[in-house]
Amino acid sequence: MIKIEREKNTVGVMIKFYCMKKHKRKNPLCKECSELLEYARERLENCPYGENKKSCKRCTSPCYAQEKRERIRQVMGYSGPRMLYYKPLEWMDHLFK
Numbered sequence: 195m196i197k198i199e200r201e202k203n204t205v206g207v208m209i210k211f212y213c214m215k216k217h218k219r220k221n222p223l224c225k226e227c228s229e230l231l232e233y234a235r236e237r238l239e240n241c242p243y244g245e246n247k248k249s250c251k252r253c254t255s256p257c258y259a260q261e262k263r264e265r266i267r268q269v270m271g272y273s274g275p276r277m278l279y280y281k282p283l284e285w286m287d288h289l290f291k
């Protein structure tokens with residue numbers, strides 16, 4: 195799978211996991227989480243580095259708005275460690291920490 199696609203997938207899985215556990219939702223996601231997901235996907239699609247992108251953490255032109263960034267970080271912080279039980283995450287240190 196290409197990089198951007200993989201990241202989109204990853205972020206989607208994490209947000210879904212977060213919403214399921216934290217907000218007790220399954221499908222669809224709550225409004226807040228689906229908006230966040232939508233936003234994250236859009237940002238990835240518009241990443242100026244495209245397929246050459248490095249970690250968003252190390253990116254020199256961070257594209258997430260401050261407030262969204264915080265929320266993504268919360269989601270990652272919550273879902274990341276818990277999801278380790280479900281599948282190995284080779285991208286763990288790649289994403290927001």
Ligand SMILES: [Zn+2]
Nearest residue numbers: 213217224227
């Ligand atoms: Zn939610």
